[in-house]
């Protein structure tokens with residue numbers, strides 16, 4: 001075993017799988033850019049109190065899973081467990097809400113939760129997320145959900161579903177909460193569950209145990225207790241989702257692990273991922289910015305799990321990074337050819353073509369083996385004859401066809417062959 005290992009529960013992506021990771025991240029971000037979201041690069045750690053107040057003190061994410069430490073000045077900082085609170089902080093601090101509304105931002109990167117590691121559940125997890133702040137328009141809810149749906153569809157995923165519900169607002173939630181607590185008091189629950197029912201009763205709906213679920217058959221649900229405004233909003237969101245051709249299932253018992261959600265709330269799950277099936281989720285958080293000292297602006301967003309989306313693509317057998325690492329592999333034979341090859345490789349790279357070359361004195365056979373391993377569709381061979389005549393041979397690895405071209409026209413010739421193949 002190696003002397004050093006990556007920390008427990010932290011996945012690493014290295015070639016060849018890292019190409020698929022990058023392709024997934026790009027596919028998840030692309031629809032956000034297409035919908036007018038600007039990029040925000042957030043700090044990886046923030047004041048602990050931002051997450052305590054923003055995400056909720058009673059959530060597992062904050063109370064059990066945060067990586068919290070004191071810096072050298074004695075301030076309590078935490079590695080970010082999620083992105084929404086940080087985006088709100090940045091909008092308020094940098095007065096991004098003083099211009100046109102809604103403010104639309106997307107982000108990507110690692111988040112940290114000290115969960116028990118298992119397949120698809122990591123302590124350093126990657127997300128692509130977005131937030132839209134400053135509009136109550138239900139068409140914006142539909143946009144956010146449609147952007148997420150497009151991201152998965154773009155990758156070719158099909159074995160996933162969208163669960164949707166409304167969690168109400170500060171007007172109607174308290175009365176529902178009372179109703180739910182009264183119901184749970186009549187159930188036969190163990191002490192820990194009873195405690196949860198008293199502090200965060202919605203969480204009990206999420207209890208996976210058969211003995212608990214059996215008692216929840218007639219449990220009151222939020223969607224039946226929505227106030228007029230929330231009910232109208234939810235109807236409109238569903239109309240707009242139909243207009244956007246997004247399919248969903250009603251999930252009246254959907255519970256999210258973060259406290260800030262109001263109204264529209266959703267989760268995407270993939271059916272081939274076992275216990276860790278959530279590939280993305282989000283919703284409205286209409287009181288969040290105000291609770292963090294900002295203006296009273298509503299917001300909605302999502303976080304899509306990059307690691308789990310990659311696992312979902314692999315489970316469905318999707319080849320998301322079909323083109324390998326390089327387009328061209330240069331093979332020089334002899335010292336004079338090597339000098340020409342370095343120039344050729346640099347020139348091709350300068351033209352935006354991905355190029356690797358044979359290093360070390362491996363001879364033709366060893367070099368061609370390296371070329372084969374590289375997966376490059378084209379190999380450029382330069383020997384003594386070619387050096388003499390300022391030319392090179394281009395070999396097409398798919399059919400073995402070989403052609404001699406002048407060094408002068410090499411970049412154009414390689415480019416033409418690659419665009420024929422659709423590589424460029």
Ligand code: HAM
Nearest residue numbers: 082083121122125278279280281282283301302303305
């Ligand atoms: P979340 O549901 O906690 O939401 O996380 C979003 C996604 O991140 C999950 O659906 C899952 O795919 C992935 N994820 C979460 N925890 C792990 C883990 N331990 N290992 C692997 N993947 C994980 C949020 O974080 C909210 N900030 C989303 C949001 C944005 N809501 C409104 N705006």
